[in-house]
Amino acid sequence: MKPVRITRVSVVSALTAATALVAPSVAAAETTITVATHYNQEQMGPLLACFDQYTAENPDIKIEFQQAAYGDFLQTILTSRVGGTSPDIYNIYSVWAPQLADAGTLDEPSDEMKDWIRANYGEGSVGAATINGTLWGIPTELSVYQLFYNKKMLAEAGYDAPPATWAELKEIAAAITTKNDQGVIERAGYVYGPSVANAVHVYYSQMYAAGVPPYSEDFRSTNFTTPESIEIVRRMGELFAEGITSNTNITDDFAGGSAAMMIAANWNKAELQSVYGDEFEATVGIAPIPNDGGDPGTMLYSFLWAVDSTSDAKEESWALLKWLNEAQGDASLSCTGEMLNDLGALSGNLADLASMDTDDSFTKPFVAAIESGAAKSQPNIWAASENDRTLRGYIEQVWAGNMTAEEAMAAADAEVTAVLSEQD
Amino acid sequence: MTDTSPTASEQMLSAAREDLIDQEPPRRSLAARLSSKAVAPWIFITPMLLFGAVFFILPLLYAFFISLTRWNSLSAPKWVGFKHYEYLLTTDPVFWQTFWNTMYFAAASIGIGVPLAMVLAYAFTRSKGRTVWRSIYWLPMITNVVAVAYIWKFVLDDRYGLLNRALGFLGLGAPGWLTDPNLALTSVVLIFVWMQLGHNMLLFSAGLASIDESYYEAARLDGANERQCFFRITVPLLMPTTLFVLITNFISGLSYFTLMLVLTDGNGGPLRSTTVTALYMYKMAFEDLRMGRASAVAYLLFAVILVITLI
Structure with missing residues (x-):
């Protein structure tokens, strides 16, 4: 019967069409994970290759990379959150974490993941990813502060070893400093810089070197008014008052060959290597932060991988992160470790750190500070950016001679403590 | 006897009249009403x-609401009433410093920039x-502010800058143009004046072109010299342009911060000497995530601009 035959043909056609339609929709059901970092496409090279490998091994996963400049990164997160287009994975600066965690932006890792992180990362780097006892992510790049000194300048001035105490530092810096005909310091014995970190991270490093953490254990009050803190800031002011340094002379001058010493982080290595070339090892020396005896100490800060709490692919994101931070196959470094190694940076991952080429005279002291535990993680205080800026403002008052160290640190303590008391 | 009763036709006519009176006027169609002269203008301005x-209106209202809350843009706002305004006006040590920096910047930039632009425009009109x-003086306006900032950083560098080298050649000292807290904001003002000069000159040139040459001819016939022509004719007749330039420059000066951001690596230093209120607000919102307090700063700045503009 003709009508029946037509119906069968129609049904068969419809099923065929439906099958054809269903096939792509099944393929489209793959999970997309968006990874946002401040590293650019070139710096991300090794990780992007790993993304390809991961998606080849896991065909149901698609990975997209988003880059935002470091200065715009936090704003990018905020905007994407407001717009409902948050990336699934962030690489964030540890001091941003307290507010992001408080606002419920970050997903807390599972207990299994936390155990894995604690087992594979150094104490200092785990501390940098921990807020009020809760671990929020996987530490990545570590930046450790030490004293940088120009070996040739010190030798010219008759010093064959870096300063071990602040008094020695001041003496050497004074001997090296020269001024031009107009009275401007042309070659500075010691330099700070214009950024908040150029003053505040240096201060924190010196506080740890003096054996006093800059904040109380619960991060609700400061140790700014302790005798050690006052002394550190007073000595900073002395360098300005005695014409050993000035606002004109900044950390960039170290690479420019017109500054002899500064306290800075290891990420400067790549730039200094490119500036000094073959003379790098003969010129740039690294030493512990000068203190007045006792164990060496300094500060480190870290970036960390974290997962967005609104992600539809939290489980998949954590799985990807674990894979990216474990050496795969015969590789000696994890994907993240390989990227950091190419950047000349240090990893918080102990296995990666052990496999990295860290035997050169520049890197050794930084690694030693991490491995010995001398490098303490930057305190993940509430409203770190605001508080650090406040602190820099008062330190600058001492540099300018407008306030004594006691006055400045008492004022900084009052302002910062007021902000710290805002946290729940 | 005359029959006064209405005829049948008169009765029908009367009934028809009554029907007409009872009947409502015919309704105009929607299209007809929309095309009427009373409605048409509203249709044209509705998109605007x-x-x-x-x-404009909704963000303004929303910003005011936000200024009464504590909000970090990541979680729900918490109502705090007028506490931000109270804090800024009575407690915050930085707000008032940035406010006076802003006033100095705006006042100094018009105090130096407007007369200079007027004189140069007058001179070039006759050259x-x-x-x-005009094109040469306009160039800074079309140059990217980042490029402008970098060029001036090189010029004003304490040690190697062209300016201090020139001063050294003359046996003079080397001021810290951007590193001395007492000088830094003045340096920024001078750079801003340089940037705005072409724009202001163009406005004054347009104003000068509208002054009839016969005024000058009459004045010269009466024995007026160039100085008198300028002060007695040009300046008074340029008053509407001058007022416009003053107000627009002052308003843009009150809310400007890009140059400070780039020149000082975002810090507004040294010693917050170049931190104007708009820069303070920007950092408060996007670095400190204090959207509520930053909105309150924006409203205070808005109030100041409004009052000055009304005056």
Whole structure:
């Protein structure tokens, strides 16, 4: 019967069409994970290759990379959150974490993941990813502060070893400093810089070197008014008052060959290597932060991988992160470790750190500070950016001679403590 | 006897009249009403009104609401009433410093920039190749502010800057143009004046072109010299342009911060000497995530601008 035959043909056609339609929709059901970092496409090279490998091994996963400049990164997160287009994975600066965690932006890792992180990362780097006892992510790049000194300048001035105490530092810096005909310091014995970190991270490093953490254990009050803190800031002011340094002379001058010493982080290595070339090892020396005896100490800060709490692919994101931070196959470094190694940076991952080429005279002291535990993680205080800026403002008052160290640190303590008391 | 009763036709006519009186006037169609002269203007301006409501009025109202809350843009706002305003006006040690920096910047930039632009525009109006001169002075306006900042950083560098080298050649000292807290804001003002000069000159040139040459001819016939022509004719007749330039420059000066951001690596230093209120607000919102307090700063700045503009 003709009508029946037509119906069968129609049904068969419809099923065929439906099958054809269903096939792509099944393929489209793959999970997309968006990874946002401040590293650019070139710096991300090794990780992007790993993304390809991961998606080849896991065909149901698609990975997209988003880059935002470091200065715009936090704003990018905020905007994407407001717009409902948050990336699934962030690489964030540890001091941003307290507010992001408080606002419920970050997903807390599972207990299994936390155990894995604690087992594979150094104490200092785990501390940098921990807020009020809760671990929020996987530490990545570590930046450790030490004293940088120009070996040739010190030798010219008759010093064959870096300063071990602040008094020695001041003496050497004074001997090296020269001024031009107009009275401007042309070659500075010691330099700070214009950024908040150029003053505040240096201060924190010196506080740890003096054996006093800059904040109380619960991060609700400061140790700014302790005798050690006052002394550190007073000595900073002395360098300005005695014409050993000035606002004109900044950390960039170290690479420019017109500054002899500064306290800075290891990420400067790549730039200094490119500036000094073959003379790098003969010129740039690294030493512990000068203190007045006792164990060496300094500060480190870290970036960390974290997962967005609104992600539809939290489980998949954590799985990807674990894979990216474990050496795969015969590789000696994890994907993240390989990227950091190419950047000349240090990893918080102990296995990666052990496999990295860290035997050169520049890197050794930084690694030693991490491995010995001398490098303490930057305190993940509430409203770190605001508080650090406040602190820099008062330190600058001492540099300018407008306030004594006691006055400045008492004022900084009052302002910062007021902000710290805002946290729940 | 005359029969006074209405005829049948008269009765029908009367009934028809009554029907007409009872009947409502015919309704005009929607299309007819929309095309009437009373409605048409509203139709034309509706898109603009909607645009204004969505992009100006609503954000203004929302910003005011936010200024009464504590909000970090990541979680729900918490109502705090007028506490931000109270804090800014009575407790915050930085707000008033930035406010006076802003006032100094705006006042100094018009105090130096407006007379300079007027004099130069007057001079170039009477010079040969005025178009070339105007184009040269206009160039900073079309140059990216980041490029402007970097060029001036090189010029004003304490040690190696062109300016201090020149001063050294003359046996003079080397001021810290951007590193001395007492000088830094003045340096920024001078750079801003340089940037704005072409724009202001163009406005004054337009004003000068509208002054009839016969005034000058009459004045010269009466024995007036160039100085008198300038002060007795040009300046008074340029008053509407001057007022416009003063107000627009002052308002833009009050809310400007890009140059400070780039020149000082975002710090507004040294010693917050170049931190103007708009820069303080920007950092408060996007670095400190204090959207509520930053909105309160914006409203305080808005109030100041409004009052000054009304005056």
